[in-house]
Amino acid sequence: MQDQRESGRQQVFEAIRNANQIARIDIAKATSISPATVTAITSELLSAGLITELHSDPVPGVAKRGRPRVALSVRGDAFLIAGMKIADRHASVVLLDFVGETIGEYSQPIPNGQMGADEFATVIHDVLHAACNECGRRLEDVTGLGLGMAGLIDAARNFVYWSPSLKARNVEFGEALSNVLPMPVFLDNDANLVAKAEQHFGEGQGETDFIVITIEQGVGMGIVIGNEIYRGERGCGAELGHTKVQLEGAMCRCGQRGCLEAYVGDYALLREASVHGQGIPHDSVAALYAHAKAGDATALSIFERAGRMLGMGLVNVINIFDPKLVILSGEQASLDFFDGDRLLEWVKSSVVQVDAPLPEIRVHRWGDLMWAKGAAAYAIEAVTRQKIKGLSRDAA
Secondary structure (H helix, E strand, O other), X not given: OHHHHHHHHHHHHHHHHHHOOEEHHHHHHHHOOOHHHHHHHHHHHHHOOOEEEEEOOOOOOOOOOOOOOEEEEEOHHHOEEEEEEEOOOEEEEEEEEOXXXXXXXXXEEOOOOOEOHHHHHHHHHHHHHHHHHHOOOOHHHEEEEEEEEOOEEEOOOOEEEEOOOEXXXXXXXXXXHHOOOOOOEEEEEHXXXXXXXXXXXXXXXXXXXXXXXXXXXXXXXXXXXXXXXXXXOOOOOXXXXXXXXXXXXXXXXXXXXXXXXXXXXHHHHHHHHHHHXXXXXXXXXXXXXXXXXXXXXXXXXXXXXXXXXXXXXXXXXXXXXXXXXXXXXXXXXXXXXXXXXXXXXXXXXXXXXXXXXXXXXXXXXXXXXXXXXXXXXHHHHHHHHHHHHHHHHHHO
């Protein structure tokens, strides 16, 4: 019975959030929960400060019969939520209110690309503290932090099996974060949080099922099925970047050989450029790409091979999942090899051939702050569940 009451509260709250503004009778229709139960639940949510009533303004000179229509909406100032994206040597933060409106944005370099857990947790604390100061808020004002980082992560436990940001494997990173931060932290693989950002703010709005593939320093994938992120049994599902494309192939950051990202990720392109030498830049992908655009044959060959490898990964994803929509995202989305006609034609010719249209493939270019916004959206969902669970305990 307790689970039913909690589920009912969650359904009512999500109906209010999804509609922005909605009357009680319309909540009952949307959720198939009885009007009397909706009234009881909304009374609890109002008392807890999670939602607010919006009374319609009367029209001057027009008399109305009966009670005025009252709409409900999520209370934006109920909680301050933070989202943070950790890149190779950079951190980006966004602060949102409980509705999801942006309060402030902040970014800064971080000192090292790889650290011990305690040192890394302290860096995250300092970055968030600086972000709050920048936006005129206190660290203690933040109710929850969503944190996205690359690697193999069990989001349910805030446990990191492996991440290029951490020196050690199998890290209880949630514990290290709780030692330095006053709010709960909700950790997840950064590609999952890009999928969350697309779901709430980007190309995935209105879509119940889609796949996001990210290409930056590494290669990631987020899968949304039935409006939910699919993570797998151990939290390590959707690791497209670590699928194998060549036996005994190039060394990957994860310590294995032949992974897709060892041919497509930023570090892989620059590593290949450094091997060739001959004046080819290998300190930034942008500089390497400029050489390719200028017609340098070696630089062109590096990107062409990466494009073929990316196409192979994309074909495998389509053949396995047969998705309706695939969204390509990440810093390399600005490069022609990423969404060029040749890549898409190769994909079309290589997928399983049936008499039906291919999945739609969209390219969405956005920066780290939007990844951080996805992390914040994830934290909003987690804080909502915690607060509603708290109502269930209070009612027990």
